[in-house]
């Protein structure tokens with residue numbers, strides 16, 4: 235059972251999908267049907283250009299908005315990039331950092347992810363830092379080694395006081411967009427290792443407060459089993475977050491499970 239101190243967090247990663255009208259409609263639907271659910275944090279991550287209008291649409295709700303990436307510098311000559319403070323300015327409260335698609339296609343490095351996490355905290359954004367092994371790494375029994383290396387780099391510049399703010403998303407690359415979810419037991423094994431490592435770095439009490447999301451083919455029909463694992467505190471949802479019904483079902487089921495916990 236999760237300690238009640240860890241409030242589940244569900245984030246919809248819309249990636250490079252949805253035009254503005256569709257994003258606004260989806261945001262409205264989520265706001266209308268999830269705002270009364272107070273036991274979970276709900277976040278949507280639209281394309282950067284839609285962060286401002288979506289944040290406006292959600293302004294009277296507790297639904298958060300995330301950007302999908304940021305630069306690590308506070309300002310400067312970095313054509314095409316977004317500073318964390320500019321993302322904050324547009325109304326976002328969160329930023330996804332180091333998603334495997336960015337690592338795979340856009341050359342993101344472990345070190346860069348650490349710098350971006352630091353920059354996000356400096357701008358008072360909640361970083362959702364993504365880590366996860368490829369299929370080849372899993373098959374070579376290197377999962378924990380890879381995840382630990384990525385984790386250490388992601389939180390390298392985070393202080394003990396800041397650590398509980400950070401969200402870590404464990405997303406095995408082989409489970410993203412493939413329909414192949416890690417089993418709850420496989421995910422829990424890695425989540426427990428992540429929490430243990432965070433405990434070595436920040437102390438056990440702090441590690442117990444850090445939220446660990448699972449991501450990779452999360453759907454309405456597997457969220458409950460995933461959330462029943464002790465160290466899974468939410469989900470980063472791709473494909474299933476693009477449809478109101480599936481995302482709202484994921485949120486609603488998680489909220490019901492959270493409410494059912496002993497206080």
Ligand code: PGA
Pocket residue numbers: 247405409410411412413449450451452470471472473474
């Ligand atoms: P998926 O994507 O749910 O479509 O597998 C998850 C993610 O990439 O964050």
